[in-house]
Amino acid sequence: MFRSPARPITSPHRLSGALSRRQLLRSAAAASLAPLLPQRLVAETAIGSARLTTVSDGNLVLPGSFLFAGMPEEELAQILAAHHVDPARVTPECNVTLWQDETQTVLFDVGSGSTFMESAGLLLDSLDAAGVAPDEVTAIVFTHAHPDHLWGLLDDFDDLVFPQARYLMGQQEWDYWWDPETARTIGTARQAFAVGARRRMEMIEDRIERFGDGEEILPGVAAMLTPGHTPGHMSFELRSGSEAAMVIGDAIGNDHVAFARPGWEANSDQDPTRGAQTRSALMDRLAQEQMLLIGFHLSQGGMGRAEKTQDGYRFIPA
Template sequence: MRFTRRRLLSTGAGLAALSLAPARVWAELALGDAKVTTVSDGSLMLPGDFIFQHMPEAELATVLQEAGVARDRLEPECNVTLYQGGGNTVLFDVGSGPDFMPTAGSVVDSLDAIGVAPDDITHVVFTHAHPDHIWGLLDDFDDPVFANANYMIGRDEWDYWWDPDTVNTIGEARAAFAVGAKRRLEAIEDQIERFDDGQEILPGIAAVASYGHTPGHMSFEIRNGSNAALIAGDAIGNHHVAFRKPDWPSGSDQDAALAAQTRARLFDRLTADDMTLIGFHLPNGGIGRAEQASDGYRFTQDI
């Protein structure tokens, strides 16, 4: 298994100050004869309370200081995973598109920078339907950006966002998430396949239920011979408190208690099987490992 990190300066002079992030960072992982690449969709700009609001402040300050993370403002990367193997070119999630945050929405440009066009994508697989993962589905004419792809989503995740009552029960702060998800799922209703926990959705790719961040969030184990990696989506959503204090409730999770249980289970799996971890919001392209520490876990990219 081979892991490399690269940095590509964004092209195009004259970009507005709040357009794309100043650099696109991606990482690569060789998995047998398959290749995994994370491509940047930019980054988010979030208030600290989006995650930290219900955490114990004194202990939190220590964790954040050690990680070099500010309490009041977060700018997590958005890493979209590309899998190329077995004749398939698979994209896990599609990023934000132009309508969520001005600092995100660059996945098509990042794919272009490594020689992959939207029409090359054979499958789009969704971890979940939050805006930074699914709003990049449609172009300016409301047509799918990845026109040749087959689409796939967990059955429970589909059912949750398809339910017309979700917009009324998700809470005012996330109501726009429900509206946006439903509109995009409607656009591919006749082109999408639903799957269940444990199902091998494509050769070498198996679904792993990781509920809590959303009601039907899915992670994916990709395996080639003895080599394996876990695409965790937002089930492990950052490199600081999620690792050091996985039992703490995060404001980013729709069911914080269930999400904490999921993190504990995934960390057990990652460390027991010595698996590579790929996280949507983890730093430097998001590929690394979870190592047990005296106080929880730590994210390392020395692999």
């Protein structure tokens, strides 16, 4: 089920015609990063007649304090050791979901772009490896507006990376980051997130489509409000025929602590109490229904299932 990209980095359609500015930028970026690239695993499966793939945007590098502050130390240490996670330096994957059926090519989030972290921003190369050109993407659906999910919207010239796509974001999420007050109230640790989100959202203000909890936003794609990580964080249930999968974004943000103790409040959630409630309810449902889930920061491509254990849950990669 997991494979390394089998295709060469340059797809056939790029060989004809002149190189665009964007392609030049991308080749330059690829050349400078080539020796550092992690192996880009993608996970892929069929859901009914649709194809579900995760494409890597690279990974983040975070201090454990950002994720684990306030958690019970001894138990935390045991969970992290069992998952071989270095508490000083956590390196979560960034897995963008690609949903393709007869009529649409949909991306859930767009990754970090080139200005957030050196280890992330690889989405375009991964898409290329999956055989998808940016202008073939018909819709971009955002789980939330944090940098690693939104900032890949623009290239280094502030042009839209996916010019042909429709853009969709939950109404509450949009309103929160659009509000100029947010940069003032969000706290210093996340102030750059707010300024960066607003700047990018201004570039799609005239074409953004906003939606609410429970709406079918695209054929076979239903939105489900999963707040806490951000005020308007959305998950998405994908359906084709009798099969289903759930894109959970950062509602379940890692495959160690978040699975082992979903009820623990996490400093990485903007509203830790709400985040823990959302995570516990979502985990319960995913485990009960054994529904395929795709988590943005889960390991091995992020696709798998939740399995109940004696005192929590565990992530079983697909």
